[in-house]
Amino acid sequence: MSEIIIGIDLGTTNSEVAVVRDGRVEVIAISEGVRILPSMVGLADDGSLLVGEAARNQYVLRPERTVRSIKRRMGETSRIALGDKDYSPPEISAMILRRLKQIAENHLGQTVNKAVITVPAYFSDVQRQATREAGEIAGLEVVRILNEPTAAALTYETGHQCARKALVYDLGGGTFDVSLVNLEGDVVEVLASHGNNHLGGDDFDQKIVEFALDHLQTTYGAEVADAARLSAVALARLQRAAEAAKITLSDHPYAMLAEEYLLLHQGDPVHLAVELSRGDYEAMIAPYIAETLDATHIALAGAHLTVSDIDEILLVGGATRTPLVARRLEEALGLVPRGELDPDLCVAMGAAIQAGVIHGDQTSRVLVDVTPYTFGTAAIGMLDGEEYPYCFIPLIRKNTPIPVTKSEVFYTAQDGQERIDVGVYQGEDRDALNNVEIGQFTIDGLRRDAPAGSRIVTTFSLDLDGILHVTTREKETGLEHSITIANALARQETDQLDAARERVRTLFGEAPSTPGSADGDGADHRRQRVEALALVEKAERLLGTAGAEDGEDLVNGIEAVKDVLDQGKEGLKVAMDSLADLLYYLEA
Numbered sequence: 038m039s040e041i042i043i044g045i046d047l048g049t050t051n052s053e054v055a056v057v058r059d060g061r062v063e064v065i066a067i068s069e070g071v072r073i074l075p076s077m078v079g080l081a082d083d084g085s086l087l088v089g090e091a092a093r094n095q096y097v098l099r100p101e102r103t104v105r106s107i108k109r110r111m112g113e114t115s116r117i118a119l120g121d122k123d124y125s126p127p128e129i130s131a132m133i134l135r136r137l138k139q140i141a142e143n144h145l146g147q148t149v150n151k152a153v154i155t156v157p158a159y160f161s162d163v164q165r166q167a168t169r170e171a172g173e174i175a176g177l178e179v180v181r182i183l184n185e186p187t188a189a190a191l192t193y194e195t196g197h198q199c200a201r202k203a204l205v206y207d208l209g210g211g212t213f214d215v216s217l218v219n220l221e222g223d224v225v226e227v228l229a230s231h232g233n234n235h236l237g238g239d240d241f242d243q244k245i246v247e248f249a250l251d252h253l254q255t256t257y258g259a260e261v262a263d264a265a266r267l268s269a270v271a272l273a274r275l276q277r278a279a280e281a282a283k284i285t286l287s288d289h290p291y292a293m294l295a296e297e298y299l300l301l302h303q304g305d306p307v308h309l310a311v312e313l314s315r316g317d318y319e320a321m322i323a324p325y326i327a328e329t330l331d332a333t334h335i336a337l338a339g340a341h342l343t344v345s346d347i348d349e350i351l352l353v354g355g356a357t358r359t360p361l362v363a364r365r366l367e368e369a370l371g372l373v374p375r376g377e378l379d380p381d382l383c384v385a386m387g388a389a390i391q392a393g394v395i396h397g398d399q400t401s402r403v404l405v406d407v408t409p410y411t412f413g414t415a416a417i418g419m420l421d422g423e424e425y426p427y428c429f430i431p432l433i434r435k436n437t438p439i440p441v442t443k444s445e446v447f448y449t450a451q452d453g454q455e456r457i458d459v460g461v462y463q464g465e466d467r468d469a470l471n472n473v474e475i476g477q478f479t480i481d482g483l484r485r486d487a488p489a490g491s492r493i494v495t496t497f498s499l500d501l502d503g504i505l506h507v508t509t510r511e512k513e514t515g516l517e518h519s520i521t522i523a524n525a526l527a528r529q530e531t532d533q534l535d536a537a538r539e540r541v542r543t544l545f546g547e548a549p550s551t552p553g554s555a556d557g558d559g560a561d562h563r564r565q566r567v568e569a570l571a572l573v574e575k576a577e578r579l580l581g582t583a584g585a586e587d588g589e590d591l592v593n594g595i596e597a598v599k600d601v602l603d604q605g606k607e608g609l610k611v612a613m614d615s616l617a618d619l620l621y622y623l624e625a
Contacts (some may be wrong), residue, residue: 038062039107039266040150040151040396041056041145041147041149041151041396042138042151042152042153042180042392042393042395042396043055043056043138043141043149043151043153043389043392044056044152044153044154044155044188044385044386044387044388044389044392045134045137045152045153045154045155045385045388045389046155046185046188046328046382046384046385046388047076047108047130047133047134047154047155047156047168047210048076048384049076049106049108049109049209049210049212049237049239049379050074050075050076050106050209050210050237050238050239050355051073051074051075051076051209051210051355052073052075052133052137053065053072053073053074053137054137054138054140054141054385055382055385055386055388055389055538056141056145056389056392057389057390057392057393057396057398060398060399062192062233062389062390062393063497064382064385064386064387064389065140065144066139066144067089067090067140068090071090072382073381073382074088074089074090074133074136074137074140075089075090075092075093076105076107076108076133076210076451077089077092077093077096077103077104077105077130078092078103078104078107078119078129078133079091079092079095079096079099079102079104079119080102080103080119080120081095081102082099082177083122086132086214087103087131088132088133088135088136089136090186091596092104095197096273096277097270097273097274097277098270098273099351100269100270100272100273101269102119102120103291104117104119104129106210106211106239107129107130107133108130108211108212109211109212109235110126110232111126111127111130111164111167111168112126112160112161112163112164112166112167113126115611117129118179119325121529123276126167127167127168127170127171127172127174128171129166130168131170131171131172131174131175131563132175133174134152134154134172134177135176135332138152138175138176138177139595146331149177150176150177150178151177151178151179151392152166152172152177152178152179152180152392152622153179153180153181153182153183153206153388153389153391153392153395154169154172154179154181154182154183154388155178155183155184155185155188155367155384155385155387155388156168156182156183156184156185157184157185157207157209157212157214157232157234157235158184158185158186158187158207158214158216158227158230158232158612159212159214159230159231159232159233160234163404164234164595165182167180168182169182169210170197175198180395181390181391181392182229182232183320183387183388183391183393185207185214185353185384185403186205186214186216186218186227186230186351186353187216187218187225187227187387187391188383188384188385188386188387188388188390188391189205189207189219189351189353189384189387190203190205190218190220190225190351190387191225191386191387191390191391192378192383192384192386192387192390193375193378193383194220194225200219200220200221201219201220201221201348201349202217202218202219202220202228202342202346202347202348203220203347203348203349203351203527204216204217204218204333204336204337204347204349204350204370205217205218205351205353206329206333206350206351206352206353206357206362206366206374206534207232207238207353207354207357207384207540208236208237208238208329208353208354208356208357208362209238209267209353209355210237210354210355210356211234211235211236211237211238211239212232212233212234212235212237213233213236213237213329213332213354214230214231214233214332215230215231215232215329215332215333215336215366216228216229216602217229217230217231217336217337217339217340217342217347219482221328228339228340228342229291229331229336229337229339229340230336230339230619231333231335231336231576232332233332235277236325236329237354237356238243238280238283238325238354238355238356238585240322240325241243241283241321241322241325241356241359242276242279242280242283243276243279244318244321244322245278245279245282245283245294245313245318246272246275246276246279246319248311248313248317248321249275249279249294249309249311249391250265250266250275251308252294252309252311253265253299253417255306257307260302261300261302261307264300264302265299265300265307268300268364270300271299271300272300275296275299275309278294278295278296278309282294282313283318283359284358285379286313286315286318286359287358287359287360288442288444289315289444289445289494289496290314290315290316290444290445290446290494291312291313291314291315291446291494291512292312292313292318293310293311293312293313294309294310294312294313295309296308296309297309299311306620313386314446315446319359319361321419322359322360322361323361324365326361326362326365326410327365329362330365330366330369333366333369333370344369344370344371347370347372348377348550349372349375350366350370350372350373350374351372351374351375352374352375352376353380353382353383353384354381355380355381355608357374357376357380358380362374363376373434373435375436376436376437376438377436377437377438378438379438388467396572397515401480407437408433408436408437408439408441408499410435410463410464411431411433411434411460411463411465411466412431412432412433412461412462412463412475412497412505412508413429413430413431413432413433413437413461413469413497414430414432414460414461414462414467414469414495415427415428415429415430415460415462416430416447417450418430420467420468421618425468427460427468427470428467428468429462429464429467429468429469429472430445430447430468430469432444432445432495432497433497433499433524435465437502438497439499439503440498440500441498441499442496442497442498442499443497443618444494444495444496444497445494445495446492446493446494446495446512447492447493447494447495448489448490448491448492448493449483449489449490449491449493450489451489452487452488453481453485453486453487453488454487454489454491455481455482455483455484455485456479456480456481456483457479457480457493457509458477458478458479458480459477459480459495459507459509459520460474460476460477461474461475461476461477461507461520461522462474462475462504463475463496470588475522476505476507476520476522477503477520478518478519478520480493480509480511480516480518482516483511484511484513484514484589485518491511491512491513492511492512493509493510493511493512493515494509494510494512495507495508495509496508496509503520504521504522505522506519506520506521506522507519507520507521507522510594517617525586564567569598569601569602569609569612569613570602571597572598572613572616572617572620573595573598573616575620576591576595576616576619576620579591579620579623580592583623587623590619591619591623594612594615594616594619595616597612597615597616598612598613598616600612
């Protein structure tokens with residue numbers, strides 16, 4: 038059995054481990070359904086070591102016995118107290134690396150002694166050496182220290198050969214760097230980098246913590262806010278609530294910060310309950326995003342490139358899920374950032390790809406299910422300098438991984454507005470009417486006494502089967518309406534095929550087909566055939582990663598659909614539904 042080299046993303050907030058096996062990249066599960074290990078270390082009351090989720094859970098109760106964000110201290114000579122002993126930053130990091138090593142060994146069924154470990158491109162030599170030392174302490178030979186942007190570029194570009202220049206925007210939990218890379222064949226060349234080793238999602242969390250403390254001061258008084266600041270447990274709970282709110286605001290327009298019995302003040306319990314809007318949150322972090330854009334222009338200058346030289350933008354790091362990031366990058370650089378790969382996992386995947394290259398493995402391209410279209414609705418806005426009632430507002434953007442759920446808030450235009458027409462569109466044009474309308478419904482019964490500006494929360498959910506669920510809810514009353522649009526991903530192609538079919542029929546002097554006619558039924562069958570072939574193709578792609586039993590089920594399902602297609606038998610829909618159910622089970 039040949040020696041395996043694993044790839045590790047040692048992150049500020051989270052860490053991951055991946056490996057290349059049989060030519061495919063696999064991010065190893067930490068536990069069932071979870072592939073991310075919190076980068077936290079702690080000591081339980083009995084003195085046992087806690088790493089990952091267990092340490093994260095302890096943090097809110099025993100912050101003094103838990104260490105977080107150790108990556109920010111790599112390269113320092115300081116010591117970190119943990120229980121009655123103190124440790125160097127590499128020793129704390131080694132505890133995380135050793136846990137990842139154990140996870141990999143349990144999964145692979147063999148000893149692992151070698152690893153590729155990633156670091157921010159902006160890490161100094163001292164910080165890189167500290168990372169290498171951490172690996173050695175953990176019992177790993179570090180065969181390569183790999184820059185995180187290089188790892189991300191490897192993941193995005195596996196299987197591509199054409200030359201291109203990419204801007205890798207890496208905003209993680211505690212570090213930020215931006216790199217210009219040249220991609221050509223199997224070579225990824227970093228042209229220039231710039232960044233800040235003390236800027237990331239942790240700083241976003243802190244802004245939300247300050248917002249919560251301000252609310253406590255307004256509600257209970259300065260003494261309570263000061264007491265919360267001085268309480269390590271209260272601050273730890275606020276940090277946990279802030280992180281959860283940040284994650285919620287990536288996909289929804291509002292998040293609730295709620296912590297009961299946050300602390301006692303003069304014998305009375307203090308509760309936190311305050312809503313934070315995405316708009317207010319984005320205003321808080323706007324200076325940080327501006328700083329990252331300044332770094333982007335410095336990196337461009339360092340690479341002697343202009344904005345027009347950039348072919349694509351690659352998003353890396355969990356903090357890039359904040360919608361403001363992609364929006365500001367698009368405004369500044371004129372390109373829609375790519376984000377079809379999980380920003381939390383793509384660096385670990387790149388580390389595994391590099392490990393595979395060192396080991397002599399061939400790696401196939403990473404496949405991800407994404408939506409090929411943008412879905413959104415229409416609202417009053419400015420188009421070409423004039424107010425226009427059908428401005429297209431994207432909710433789910435093209436190339437977004439599916440399944441996905443996104444929400445946005447809209448506002449009524451008039452006092453006492455009782456009705457809203459909601460159009461659902463698919464396309465890329467800023468004018469919704471130039472896109473394809475795939476659904477429409479009406480919200481009736483809004484409050485007659487409601488002023489203009491009442492909030493309407495609209496949610497789009499697109500599942501793996503291409504079914505789009507659209508829900509609108511009046512925030513103040515909870516009044517809700519919804520629509521389900523089946524086969525949303527194929528609708529544009531179907532409409533275009535129908536129109537083309539009618540044009541050809543006219544050229545041949547035939548009468549247009551009508552619903553329910555024999556030819557109309559034939560058109561339905563042809564559409565069903567196209568959908569069946571697409572389902573078979575998707576199932577065949579999964580064969581390479583399925584286990585023996587699942588693979589056998591897939592083969593049976595594929596053959597059942599093909600048999601009905603080839604022999605013209607009835608029951609195509611039954612065979613398709615059976616295969617679709619199997620795909621849903623495997624992908625879930």
